[in-house]
Amino acid sequence: MNETFPNWLKQRANLTPNRLAVKAENEELTFDELYKRVQNRVKQLISHGVKRDDHIGVLMKNSVDMIEVIHALFSVGAIAVLLNHRLTNQELAFQLSDAEAVSVICHEELAGKLGEKVNVIVVDHLKEIESPVYIEEIEEFKADQVATIMYTSGTTGYPKGVLQTFGNHWSSAIGSALNLGIVQEDRWLLAVPLFHISGLSILFRSVIYGIGIVLFERFDAKKMNRAILEDGVTIVSVVTTMLNQMLVDLGHNKYPESFRCMLAGGGPVPKDLLEKSLTKQIPVFQTYGMTETSSQIVTLSPEYSMKKVGSAGKPLFLCQMKIMQNGRECSPFEEGEIFVKGPTITKGYWKREEATKNGFTNGWFHTGDQGYIDNHGFLYVLDRRSDLIISGGENVYPAEIENVLLSYPAVQDAGVVGIEDKKWGQVPYAFLVTTEKIDREDLLAYCQERLAKYKVPHHITFLEELPRNASNKLLRKDLRKYLEKGMSK
């Protein structure tokens, strides 16, 4: 239907100019104020050469600046390539080059992470510029137009750029609204990274619903609890490890009745944590989603959290799911690969036609995750993409770490799996086969240069050989079994 939307921020500022848009630690903006700031940013960016259809990297920490820049890029008609600032210089260089980004907008403190191949626009300096540039603000967003690109690895070892359209983000916000409801007084606490879909999706919900964001640069259990207890926050997005720390900090306090949703991503919440949440009046909505589905696509409502422990719930209204095995749809309780369908799902990977083609069958996206659906339509996720490690809410792909390990002298073979960790949920564990003895510290230093901190293995074990099948495919399951045996010793 070739649908278009009125420019979201402009329309929101027109409809409800005086409602709170964002409240950060040191400032508060209404939608009208935010829109005026963004109009100024648009001028600044155009005067720095940013043009329609440009791919522009965004290397920033959660901040009002970052919200302004993202909206401004949409108003210019440029595509925002959202970069994880925890990545190493090498990882960033790869993503920027792959994305064909012509410029990167960054905070000054992060500029050192960028090489000389790309035009760097330091947002802190932009503030001083006031130029009389003629702006032709984008009045309408097209549903099938790419708004953002986010990198995710998968099994290939090299990150792929996920294309997220305005239609994807819109449908995600609407699907979530039909599940969680919309209340004009809502305030959504945003302490997960804006460069991840979990954070970015809150920015879209804010402007589409007309509700305020309470913004934090980073997770801080004490400050977040204070915002919930004293500052009218009604919804918070977290990963399990954050929820745990918030409950510890909360002590004997309870959340106010107006608090209506703790949206928890990154795997099922353990039963004891759910029980603790119940006693503190915290309705936990567990979700399952990924960069390719533009945030949550399956959600478990609190009314089912104790009846369906371990389930990820049911799809959003606009979405569908099924379990497939060898081209056949599975019966209830039968295990297979989780397929999902709906308007929140990416149209593919940037410049990766093969990966895009392999990722879909008749419009259904193959998540690569294993699971089953019970006889009442609830999804149970058994294993994320067989090899995915989720560490403190960040996705860690073993193949990416293995690639780096294999590039180190004397490393002949490498295999990485996740191991349970009290603080982070999971951390990477590396198994190596080497041709000579190597120094553990040297190897870790090498990894730290090339991999974001959360990807660097926490443990290394040296083996004679790695378990591989006849076609030489690494058997990560066997490595995990090895770990379980080792731990039970």
Added chain:
Amino acid sequence: MNETFPNWLKQRANLTPNRLAVKAENEELTFDELYKRVQNRVKQLISHGVKRDDHIGVLMKNSVDMIEVIHALFSVGAIAVLLNHRLTNQELAFQLSDAEAVSVICHEELAGKLGEKVNVIVVDHLKEIESPVYIEEIEEFKADQVATIMYTSGTTGYPKGVLQTFGNHWSSAIGSALNLGIVQEDRWLLAVPLFHISGLSILFRSVIYGIGIVLFERFDAKKMNRAILEDGVTIVSVVTTMLNQMLVDLGHNKYPESFRCMLAGGGPVPKDLLEKSLTKQIPVFQTYGMTETSSQIVTLSPEYSMKKVGSAGKPLFLCQMKIMQNGRECSPFEEGEIFVKGPTITKGYWKREEATKNGFTNGWFHTGDQGYIDNHGFLYVLDRRSDLIISGGENVYPAEIENVLLSYPAVQDAGVVGIEDKKWGQVPYAFLVTTEKIDREDLLAYCQERLAKYKVPHHITFLEELPRNASNKLLRKDLRKYLEKGMSK
């Protein structure tokens, strides 16, 4: 983007099977129960020959049956042609023939209104049928697929079928949600006709949001107030005349705090009525919309109702509006024709290519209504389609009445305008030029056979000639002036 939706009722029954779907005077159904009823209706309809893509008339009074039939037609893949049961046999025959309806589903008491040219399926008899028909239920609705056809007249005198797609209805429900919010406990009182877009749109909101309908066959101030006071109703759709009667019936009572929206269509609500509503805790949302916009497209929130008396408000989030005059966009406060744009707007009129072509410019729909927008973006509607009469919430088109009057022997010329009426808002007033003296009662009897009751003129005045301009166009403004003078005498 060629968007599809999962079958709305099926998805809703899958997601929240146990929530209330509809509560009528004698029965209550959950979404799961409603879905099972509809599955049975699908079998019944198929066994009566209803097929995918058929145009099927629906001539029913508000009832659970009617809700079932509408959903069932969508599940079969047929298009529902919604018929106003207040129309005369002749008017119905015209619409059914124009719409190329192959069958009409009707309540037994209304079957007498149908001729022999069309296959009549009496829903009351269907109940007995239980047949083992194989059903291939429609699993997905396409956004650009026509779901419903509703007739509206306009200036031509002959009603035109407005094509409403699934995408139109979806966008209307979502636009309304972004304005009014969604609360899981909502119950929407439906006492306006389901054959009008004001009623039908509530059916869609119910299944898309997962909220209950409290259904009434017809308007009854006392019963409706009781439902609000005792039965958890939080939202009601009314026209001004209904609101007035409800306030009178309410006496010294007040609505509960949980009551959150009185959605009032059919012209601005008079100031004294707004003031009375305020004292009784009734938040009045005034709306402007039409069959072609699939219900409300502009709404005034209660926070502005006293500051912007007479305004229709601002567009829904997905929609845009502007005022045009001679192909030029007007400045604030400048009067012109109201143009609207957005995904809720019809793709055109059934088999009326010319009317469709003339109705749009670059995707903007010409409402035919006059108005202006103030400097804060609020719309003021000055005059509905110059000649439109709104009587008790029904649209009455003078040209249609004039056509009937002109067909009466000895009537040489006829002009119809609306006159204020305490009970109905407006009623039709006819001016006639005749070649000989005619009997008033005979003429009215003639009209009653050919026109729905609310279209039959309440007053007739005989004149020597009617005011017409050089190109012989009737000057209704002058007729209205004549009335004003007459009344001030």
